[in-house]
Amino acid sequence: MNFQTHFSGAVFSQKKTLAVASAVCLINRRVFVVFLCCVFICTESQSAIVATWDMESNTPSDVSDNGIGPVIFAESGARVGASTLSGVHASAASDWTTPAGNGSSNSYNANNWAVGDYFQISTDTSGFQDITLTFDQTSSSTGPGEFTLAYRTGGSGAFTDFMNYTVSNTSWSSSGSPKAASNYDFNFAAVSVLNDAASVDFRLVLRSDLDASPPGNIGVSGTSRIDNIIVTGTSLTAVPEPSTFALLASACLGAVVRYRCRKSGIPHFEQSNKI
Template sequence: MKRYLAVAAVAAMLLTASVAQGTIILAKWTFETSKPTTAGPHAAEEGIFGGDATGYHTLSGAAYSNPAGNGSAESFSSNYWSTGDYYQFETSTLGYTDVQFTFDQTRSSTGPATFDLLVSTDGTNWTTLATDYAVGTASWSSNPAYYKPESVLGPFADASLDNQTKIYIRMVSKVTPTNTGGTNRIDNVTVTPEPVTITLLGLGSLLFLRRRHA
């Protein structure tokens, strides 16, 4: 009498799971807690990594304030703009790929209307993602019912931002308005991984026990 054990590993199971956009936030500045009155740094209100928001102005007269955001109570605003002045946001993307970001930006009628968008991983060497993008004059209200989608810029993405200990995002004014009182305002700066599709390979084994009589 012989006994045979035959084993066959047969089945492969393919599972595809979709992770919806927005379920992971690396950093998001809403300014609802920081309510800026200075150049910063202002801590991100949300996100796995958080991070800092800062403003930079050449003119010492620049004032930072927190007027109504885009459908929220607070935003990050400043006046006395010169060419080269900027808003900057820094966070981490370590362990995440396909990183993208969006932000809301508006201005007063005499505020700077033209910006460049730059990114960096060291704060020294910069890559330009958008040149001379236009900032509109949509009037923001703290009432969510009056949220202005036309103020949303992006999503912007660049492979250099993936899986980095630190990333920097800058919105740099390309113009010097004649009216120093002109303001520019930013809100809802959000850094996320792009929606990803995760493929799971599952191996199912089938074990056959076969008995034979000699």
């Protein structure tokens, strides 16, 4: 006895089953592309730029003989108006300048370094989590070599040390590709206090007297500079789970299949209780 499949209470032969399969293949290619795009979106992260500095559009004026460096507002990002770059030194004889960056015209530079001196990056991570901080940094041969990256929230109080890092003496140029050896990338995803915080400060603090060409010590004229600073985070805005996207895409695809089947004169798939 021939095997038969039941659709909507009617009995169709295997030939009709093949016809249904053919109808499915007639699905508009554009709809299929939309389906694939939905699946692709499900895998995309929601990472966004919180604030960036490259000293190109907001280039500070040079400051001489001052322990306080110029304040530079972020040049782009979701929190551009609430993010600043600054620096503090113990020596009132410090000079703050903007020599060539890492593949760009300007950077943020200072001399007269002493232990405890720092660059500071301040921002607002409201609406973001899984914060990351990247920047480029280099020092002259007699400039500072050993730093600690620290953070705090709330705009006041003690800082928490996150990680020590070493800066090398890498030559920068205003032209050409950035030197990868000068890039530093720190992931704060495990530091939950930085998530959705109205005030976050990062400090790049000098931790020793060693210069960037050890075993020498830092010289008065030794410099260190930073460039291409980027703070990123993942948006806290509610986004449907990937499974939800997939379910919606499948539902849309199923609706199209049923429509094409009806248009072809073939009922859509429904299991019959008839034997």
